[in-house]
Amino acid sequence: xxxxxxxxxxxxxxxxxxxxxxxxxxxxxxxxxxxxxxxxxxxxxxxxxxxxxxxxxxxxxxxxxxxxxxxxxxxxxxxxxxxxxxxxxxxxxxxxxxxxxxxxxxxxxxxxxxxxxxxxxxxxxxxxxxxxxxxxxxxxxxxxxxxxxxxxxxxxxxxxxxxxxxxxxxxxxxxxxxxxxxxxxxxxxxxxxxxxxxxxxxxxxxxxxxxxxxxxxxxxxxxxxxxxxxxxxxxxxxxxxxxxxxxxxxxxxxxxxxxxxxxxxxxxxxxxxxxxxxxxxxxxxxxxxxxxxxxxxxxxxxxxxxxxxxxxxxxxxxxxxxxxxxxxxxxxxxxxxxxxxxxxxxxxxxxxxxxxxxxxxxxxxxxxxxxxxxxxxx
Numbered sequence: 001x002x003x004x005x006x007x008x009x010x011x012x013x014x015x016x017x018x019x020x021x022x023x024x025x026x027x028x029x030x031x032x033x034x035x036x037x038x039x040x041x042x043x044x045x046x047x048x049x050x051x052x053x054x055x056x057x058x059x060x061x062x063x064x065x066x067x068x069x070x071x072x073x074x075x076x077x078x079x080x081x082x083x084x085x086x087x088x089x090x091x092x093x094x095x096x097x098x099x100x101x102x103x104x105x106x107x108x109x110x111x112x113x114x115x116x117x118x119x120x121x122x123x124x125x126x127x128x129x130x131x132x133x134x135x136x137x138x139x140x141x142x143x144x145x146x147x148x149x150x151x152x153x154x155x156x157x158x159x160x161x162x163x164x165x166x167x168x169x170x171x172x173x174x175x176x177x178x179x180x181x182x183x184x185x186x187x188x189x190x191x192x193x194x195x196x197x198x199x200x201x202x203x204x205x206x207x208x209x210x211x212x213x214x215x216x217x218x219x220x221x222x223x224x225x226x227x228x229x230x231x232x233x234x235x236x237x238x239x240x241x242x243x244x245x246x247x248x249x250x251x252x253x254x255x256x257x258x259x260x261x262x263x264x265x266x267x268x269x270x271x272x273x274x275x276x277x278x279x280x281x282x283x284x285x286x287x288x289x290x291x292x293x294x295x296x297x298x299x300x301x302x303x304x305x306x307x308x309x310x311x312x313x314x315x316x317x318x319x320x321x322x323x324x325x326x327x328x329x330x331x332x333x334x335x336x337x338x339x340x341x342x343x344x345x346x347x348x349x350x351x352x353x354x355x356x357x358x359x360x361x362x363x364x365x366x367x368x369x370x371x372x373x374x375x376x377x378x
Contacts, residue, residue, distance in 0.1 A: 017291070024197045033186045037261055040193040042301045043200050044257040049281045049293035050207050051250030055243050056279070057288035058216060060223030061140070063244070065148030066251050066278050068155045069123035071270025073252025075159075075166065076122065077259045079106060080115035081175035092174065097164035106165070112179075119256045120249045127248035131241035140226075152272050159267040171266025183263060196257050200294070203250060207290050219243055284326040286335030295334055 024043070028036055048070055055061050082091050083106075090102060108114040130151065134144055159166045166172070181188045210216055221229045222236045229236050259265050268274075277300075285296020303322060307315035330337060 021197075021201055024200075025194065027197075028190050028193060033189060036193055037189055038302075038305060039298075040189075040196045040261045041258060042298045043193075043196045044254045044261065045278075045281065045301055046254075046294040046297040047200050047203050047257070048251045048254035048278060049285070049297040050203055050290060051247035051254075052278055053282050053287060053290055053293035054207060054210070054219075054250075055247040056282060057290075057293070058211060058223065059219040059240060059243050061240060061244065062142075062145045062279070063148045063247070064145050064272075064275050064279060065151045066247070067270040067272075067275035068152055069127060069248040069251035070255040070258070070274075070278075071155070071159070071265065071267070072123045072126065073119040073255030074259045074265035074269070075172060075255075076109065076115050076119035076252070077256035078172040078175065078265045079109040080112055081178060081259070082172050083110055084112075085175040085177060091172075093167040093170070093172075094164055099164050103165060116256065119252045123248040123252035124245040128241055128245045131237075131244040135237040135240045149272060149275070152270070152275055156267045156271050159270075167266070169267060171264055171269075173264035173266075175263065178260070183260070189261075192257075192260050196261070199253065199257065203253070204290060204294065211290065215239070215242075280323060282333075284323070284330070284333055286333030289333070289335040292333050292335035299334075 027039060031039065048066060052063065052066055055063055083102075090099060094102070108118065130147070134140075134147055139147065160169055162168075175183070177183055178188075183189070183192075218229065218234060218236075218239050221234075222239060226236050255265070281297040281300050282293045283296070284300060285294070286292025300322075304315075304319055307318045309315075311318060326333070332340075
């Protein structure tokens with residue numbers, strides 16, 4: 001009975017995933033172009049949230065610097081779009097800063113495949129480097145979180161100061177087309193939305209497969225008892241560097257998609273506040289669930305947009321209250337509430353089954369006694 005109940009729950013979960021995918025792909029049919037662009041941005045955030053859930057929810061490593069990796073990916077895509085829109089001329093912010101020719105390290109961004117590859121590799125390489133320095137030094141817990149915050153401060157300061165190469169506080173913007181198609185065209189926006197939704201589903205399925213492998217069991221062992229894992233012969237540092245690099249690559253991928261929908265990237269979008277908000281998406285959705293990270297990223301950003309539209313003067317208070325309520329009353333996130341409800345339903349089902357079995361046994365026992373009495377009277 002218990003196995004059947006588990007199979008039923010799993011089958012319902014699969015149906016739920018298929019329904020979510022169907023809703024995402026059919027969204028352009030029933031929402032406006034403006035809302036579709038917002039939803040596409042939220043889906044790109046959900047990709048980042050999946051990577052953050054892998055390193056925090058499954059490995060127990062809290063990174064407060066995902067905004068850096070998100071920004072690196074976004075700048076790679078933005079630089080390609082900016083160079084493509086200038087038709088060979090030097091970008092305006094470089095001319096204003098006194099440059100006369102394109103720096104050699106920006107030449108690869110003329111190529112779209114190279115820009116995408118760098119948007120994945122640069123964040124992953126930076127995460128691998130930071131992980132190598134910190135994990136091999138046995139830096140973990142709150143100290144690692146502080147170091148990632150320091151990485152955010154250093155990166156934002158660097159990008160603001162190097163205005164000739166990054167656009168400074170204004171960032172990179174002013175690009176209008178991709179592959180010759182206007183980014184403001186509703187049909188192009190719809191195609192980009194479908195690409196983002198497809199990428200999100202692929203990333204989710206990959207992460208879902210990954211958490212069922214031995215690699216993920218090692219990550220969970222690191223979360224629950226890293227020293228025990230080390231004592232039995234494993235090297236946790238390698239696993240932590242690998243998952244940290246993977247989460248950074250997901251963040252870079254999310255940044256590239258974000259730029260296609262929003263049309264701008266600046267240092268403020270990769271700062272401390274955005275990095276902390278990214279952690280809240282996963283915390284409110286539910287750590288260690290993957291789908292909770294996706295739901296949290298979409299719902300929190302949708303609530304942020306809704307509150308700012310309905311209450312332009314006080315929407316931050318509503319959003320803050322939502323965070324406080326979620327942390328205090330939903331410590332396991334939205335998916336934690338779902339799991340508790342499913343466990344309650346399963347316990348009730350098992351109790352009812354047990355009661356029916358006991359009543360059936362009593363009935364059989366009574367019928368057997370009646371047969372014995374009848375035989376005795378004969």
